[in-house]
Amino acid sequence: MDSLLAAAARAYARGDVIETLKHVSLRDDPPALALRGVALAQLGEYTRARELLRQAARGFGAREAVSRARCVVAEAEVALALRDLGASQRGLTTAIGVLDTHGDPSNAQHARLIVARRSLLLGRLDEAANLLATINPAKATPVVAAVIELLSAEVALRSLHTPTARAALDRAHTWAQRAGVPALLAEVREVAAALEQTAALRVDAGGRETALTLDGVADLLVKPGTLLVDGLHRVLRAGQHSVGLARRPVLFALARALALAWPGEAERGALIANVFRTRRPDESHRARLRVEMGRLRALIAEFASVEATAGGYALRPHADRTPVLLAPPIAGEQGALRALLSDGLPWSTSALALATDASQRTVQRALAELVTQGQARAVGQGRARRWLAPPLAEFTTILLLPTSLPRA
Incomplete structure (x- = not known):
């Protein structure tokens, strides 16, 4: 790695994405493209980040399988942020195998967390819990360990196992403090607040x-x-x-x-x-x-x-x-849609249909009602259209998300 790439990697590691882009913005070699992609993803430029990561993955040669696998993992995380839940997971599964084989457990763990997060969005709690059980937080970095415990807490909350959720949140807070990442600490506090809000x-x-x-x-x-x-x-x-x-x-x-x-x-x-x-x-x-x-x-x-x-x-x-x-704490029949949209990220109609297990036409009708009521808005046109809604701060949306409660 040359000096510019090394400097960009150090800047990204400490969370300075602007400094990262300063070092690699004029370069088009695969490592620089990959760094530009992950930096732009941090700034919310998901579509451009996805393009750069795909270019970087194509640019890495056959002998650079690990670098290519890391690009696939990063692209999968961008797809999750874009709520592209219908994308095939075959490439990500292959990337996890490559990372495990070539001794990169940290990125392999991160990839499994992406799969677990997708399962949670789709309401597949058992699938997410099984994936999390394969990752040992004690052998992960503090950031990854904090994310593991946060996801474990969400699985427990949506299953209404609140003591388990509180214990996982305590561990997540400890790991987030060790990581020293303010965004992680804020996320832990946000999830913990759900325990005190009206459900x-x-x-x-x-x-x-x-x-x-x-x-x-x-x-x-x-x-x-x-x-x-x-x-x-x-x-x-x-x-x-x-x-x-x-x-x-x-x-x-x-x-x-x-x-x-x-x-x-x-x-x-x-x-x-x-x-x-x-x-x-x-x-x-x-x-x-x-x-x-x-x-x-x-x-x-x-x-x-x-x-x-x-x-x-x-x-x-x-x-x-x-x-x-x-x-439900809110009136109307669109509770699950409002709960999904309130995370602040843009959702496509197809992703909402997949998450709620409904037809796209049913989701479109419900979205039209939400727009009429001023509770949702659309951005973009055609296939690029995405849906957003203001956050619901006065109560938790945990029980409105797609899932099924455990049997009593």
Whole structure:
């Protein structure tokens, strides 16, 4: 490495990206291109950074497999920042193997963390946890160790294992202090703040609302004598029994209405108006209501029944359980989208569809509603269009992100 490259590498290592660019901005050899790419990525110029890293990877020869693999890893991190979640992971997997084979464990660990972060964005908590278990923080640099513990804390938070999350955050803070990177310390503080912010609303029969933190939600999941109607993940829970209704919105809307009306009845006219969204019900709507109630009754038979009354329907939980509704802290049906967009990074429609497990057309309609409400905005045109939203500072978005809660 010549003196200019060495100086640029030292500047980048201490976080001075402007000084890095001063040394390599006029050079087009592969090492200089790689340094320019990672420096521009630090400045948020992701598209240009990606181009430079691809040029650098092509420029390294067959004998420079490690350098080429490092470029692939850096490009994968840029793709993650661009929320290009649909990109193939084959190249990154190959790069990890090359780095392991040629004795570069630090960059191999970093590559595995990129894969784990992608899994987290997609809500694949088990996959992320398994990847993190293969990396020993004690054998990593302080920066990598801090990131490992931060990701472990996020997995625990989204699984509602709050004691595990607190312990991981304490370790992350220790490693971040050793690393001396202010951005890492700020990120640790931001994740820790999620433990104290409102994560959901408890709505008791009659509509009385109580704000809950993540600890409160975790306690509610294991509270005996409760029939939990989880409005964040569209799940009904009673002890060891649970029924997922995420893909059956009509049935969940009926269960929600019945829980709010308990111990009384939910009137047929109100159910038809709220669930089927019609102001002029006819006999076809009443027939459909009977059909949907029959489906709901069959699904929840293990822990509750639905009784037809003179005026409507009433929920009758078994074992003297009390229905409790867990509602998202923000109104509207676009909670998961707002949670993803609130990280401040630009998302493509395809990435949002992949993360929320929905069709692109469904996501486009939801985004159009958010734009109308002033809660999202688009930048760019055509395939380059990306979506942004203001941060949601008053509560945590942990439980709004795509994932599924653990079984009680």
